[in-house]
Amino acid sequence: MSFFTKDLLINFLFILLPLFLVQMYYLLKYAKQIDWLKNWTIAIFPILSILLCMLFPVDAVIVPDRYNIDLRRIPYILGTLYGGAGFGTFLLVLILTIRFLIGGVGFYVTLISLPILSIPLFIIAKKYLAMSLQQRIIASTLISLVGALLAMGVSIFVFDIALPTFLWIEFVCLDVIGTLVITVLWEAIRTNLSILKRLVKAEKLEVVSHLAASISHEVRNPLTASRGFMQMLGEDEQNPIKKRYLSIAIDELDRAKDIIDDYLLFANSAPERPEQVDVGVEIQHVLQIMKPLANMNGVVLPPPSLLHGQAKVCGERKKLQQCFINLVKNSIEAMPNGGKLEVKLKKSGETVTVEIHDTGCGMTSEQISRLGEPYFTTKEKGTGLGTMVSFRIIHYMQGKVHVKSEKGKGTCFSIELPLCTKTAPKID
Structure with a gap:
């Protein structure tokens, strides 16, 4: 050599x-x-x-x-x-x-x-x-x-x-x-x-899944009963300080119930009865639901001009709605001082893509890489379970999630789902 x-x-x-x-x-x-x-x-x-x-x-x-x-x-x-x-x-x-x-x-x-x-x-x-x-x-x-x-x-x-x-x-x-x-x-x-x-x-998800499966529906029963009695006491209570304390206790019980619901949804995020779901209709329904929250935050929602009838995917309607509600809610809460939310629906070949773009605080690349992990959130009072559940639902529908964000300029969630064909895709 x-x-x-x-x-x-x-x-x-x-x-x-x-x-x-x-x-x-x-x-x-x-x-x-x-x-x-x-x-x-x-x-x-x-x-x-x-x-x-x-x-x-x-x-x-x-x-x-x-x-x-x-x-x-x-x-x-x-x-x-x-x-x-x-x-x-x-x-x-x-x-x-x-x-x-x-x-x-x-x-x-x-x-x-x-x-x-x-x-x-x-x-x-x-x-x-x-x-x-x-x-x-x-x-x-x-x-x-x-x-x-x-x-x-x-x-x-x-x-x-x-x-x-x-x-x-x-x-x-x-x-x-x-x-x-x-x-x-x-x-x-x-x-x-x-x-x-x-x-x-x-x-991490396996640990959370086992924990979610171990949480019985019975946990929500005492919470519901306690909330009902507190609400009754609050109606008859004349002392404003005690009434405020009861209101805080009810809010915290509601918060605990929401966390339990997220856990249970995570444990069973696979569609139980798959059906053809019109993505455009569901997004518009979600935007109507989130309109009060958007108004409270000074966020402008997009006009109802999305594609109908030609963008059907296979999944469970309620869980797809929950997925979009979580993502739209996160986008609105990322703009506490107001802003503009854009939602676009695009068809390409055998897939449909939903883009949810906000003009909020944005995220770093490291924060993006951790999205979907349990207990990771960029919000002060968040748990990260909503995003985790949304990602899980999209995964079971054989879809993909792409996130683009720039600190101080906003975030864009791009959800890509396979369209329904004559032979529905296998959901595992």
Whole structure:
């Protein structure tokens, strides 16, 4: 094995090392529930790879003095594709700064080739995460090939860097193959992370499910009886202080009953008698129910102009209503100082999508990732059970929930449900 190959393989190990650290990071953050590890810290790993690759390039005996050959483009390309154009700009400035400090003709090669490569890279980065797995692997590999050929072309034709042909071929092949391998490994890590998140959430939901199943309907009977007697006492009570205390006690009993109802609904959120439900009709019914709450909060509701008759899904009417009530109620309560609620209904192929968009306080990416967990809520007096129940109902209807939010600008819940066909989908 030549020194050239050995040094490039050492560069490749410098890229693999941070990947293993990423895997450990995810295990600590989600499996061990270490909250002080923030999502932005993941950006350290491509930066670390770039620094190591540039500080330990191919031995200067093999290539012209201060013309460094390394695999810095691999973490740069993948960091930009997965982190976005903003993070890619930071990595570009970092590489150019380090290369300027090293000096030599290699800086000018980088100054010309890397910004040119960044133009298509930034464009692709905007849609990269929306691509399929196969498309992502192909895109990153092709960009790496273009980047290696571009650097080689600038070196040979602009600066007349004389290297043996087989070394250029070896460099291009290792760069492209390295990008392919790292992309596959990174996708495997992302898949493992997704599975890990679901497992952690499933464990929590299983505990809550067992607890909900153990709560008997008898618990509500003494609450109902106590509420009735308190209400009777409140009607006859003349002392305003005692009357206020009784009113507070009744409100708290109602609150306890609502929590129990949410638990019981969570334990049995699968449709008992699936039927065809018109989504447009149910949403309008929910908006009518939530109109008083919206008026109290100064929230403007959308006009009744949703699609009817052509957007039918298979499920249980009452539970679908409960799902929409919880989500609309959350959106209204996220706008305590007033705002505008938008509800849109869209049909596409075999699915119908309901978008509920508010102009409230919004959420961080970490808060979005925890939505649907028991007892997680962004409200001061919330329990998180309403959102958990809604997500559970959508899951049993074989639907999907997508959440987009920006702190201070609002949140959009997008609920995607399969339309009813002649053969109703199996609900498990």
